[in-house]
Amino acid sequence: xxxxxxxxxxxxxxxxxxxxxxxxxxxxxxxxxxxxxxxxxxxxxxxxxxxxxxxxxxxxxxxxxxxxxxxxxxxxxxxxxxxxxxxxxxxxxxxxxxxxxxxxxxxxxxxxxxxxxxxxxxxxxxxxxxxxxxxxxxxxxxxxxxxxxxxxxxxxxxxxxxxxxxxxxxxxxxxxxxxxxxxxxxxxxxxx
Numbered sequence: 001x002x003x004x005x006x007x008x009x010x011x012x013x014x015x016x017x018x019x020x021x022x023x024x025x026x027x028x029x030x031x032x033x034x035x036x037x038x039x040x041x042x043x044x045x046x047x048x049x050x051x052x053x054x055x056x057x058x059x060x061x062x063x064x065x066x067x068x069x070x071x072x073x074x075x076x077x078x079x080x081x082x083x084x085x086x087x088x089x090x091x092x093x094x095x096x097x098x099x100x101x102x103x104x105x106x107x108x109x110x111x112x113x114x115x116x117x118x119x120x121x122x123x124x125x126x127x128x129x130x131x132x133x134x135x136x137x138x139x140x141x142x143x144x145x146x147x148x149x150x151x152x153x154x155x156x157x158x159x160x161x162x163x164x165x166x167x168x169x170x171x172x173x174x175x176x177x178x179x180x181x182x183x184x185x186x187x188x189x190x191x192x
Contacts, residue, residue: 002093006183007182008124008184008186008187009021009025009184009185009186010186010187010188010189011163011186011187011188011189012188012189012190013190014127014128014129014158014159014187014188014190015157015158015160015161015163016088016157016158016160016161016163016164017161017162018161018186018188019047019050019147019157019161020160020165022048022068022157022162022163022165022185022186023040023047023051023054023140023155023162023165024054025155025165025185025186026038026155026165026185026186027051027055027058027153027170029057029153029165029183029185030058030153031056031058033115033151033154034087035060035146035150035151035152035153035167036057036058036059036062036141036150036152036157036169036184037059037061037145037146037150037152037153038051038055038058038059038152038153038154039061039063039133039136039137039146039152039153039154039155040060040063040136040155041060041063041064041132041136041155041156041157041162042062042063042064042077042085042163043064043065043076043077043160044076044077044078045062045078045081045082045084045085047062047157047161047162048060048062048065048090048092048157049084049085049088051090051161052085052088052090053129054143054145055089059089059091059146060089060090061090061091061092061125061140061145062085062090062091062092062093063092063093063094063095063136063139064076064077064082064089064092064094064169064190065077065094065097066095066096066097066101066173067078067094069071069097074091075094075154076117077092077094079180083174084146085182086142089189090118090173091145093139093140093143093145093192095143096137097135097139097141098116098138098139098142098168098176099116099117099123099134099138100116100117100120101116102114102116103115103116103117104116104117105139113184119176120135123135126164126187127158127163127187127188128156128158128159128164129155129156129157129158129162129163129164129187129188130155130156130162130164130166130181130184130187131157132134132157132164133156133164133165133166133168134156134166134168134179134181135154135155135156136154136155136156136173137154137166137168137170137179138170138172138176138179139173140152140154140170140174141170141171141172141173142173142176143188144150146170147170148169148170148171148172148175148178149169149170150169151167151168151169152167152168152170152186153165153166153167153168154168154170155167158163158188163186163187163188163189164184164186164188165184165185165186165187166181166182166183166184166185167181167182167183167185168180168181168182169182
């Protein structure tokens with residue numbers, strides 16, 4: 001492949017105020033590259049709804065927090081919202097966080113960080129949204145919602161909504177080091 005110059009948008013601040021623009025940029029890049037899958041996080045359904053409004057031919061995969069993430073035995077996304085997203089054409093998946101499942105339990109119980117959380121902290125050096133986008137690609141691949149190998153667009157955010165978008169080649173969690181971040185579409189330049 002010859003050299004390419006591809007723009008990356010840098011937001012002044014992290015956070016949900018960037019959601020609409022990040023989604024526009026992500027879907028625009030997916031179309032430019034002929035990418036068929038766009039993966040978005042959504043806990044309330046708001047980001048999932050916005051993604052569905054922008055899609056044309058792309059399959060939208062909405063990834064929720066695992067049950068018990070906030071409160072034991074509870075799913076954050078209401079069942080009726082989940083059904084609404086599915087009826088509108090999204091694939092909605094819920095599974096263990098790829099970078100904070102069993103390792104988080106060890107930290108909480110024994111006060112010792114495990115490798116999955118160390119990887120998460122390392123990815124956060126780019127920003128929280130980049131970490132989330134990488135994690136969602138692993139989770140969606142593990143659920144069979146996206147293919148491993150072909151390019152996909154994955155988004156992540158900081159404190160709700162989305163503020164980072166990547167073109168990646170997804171991998172299953174057990175093959176984490178085969179995940180490839182091919183392009184940064186957008187991300188916050190400053191974050192805390």
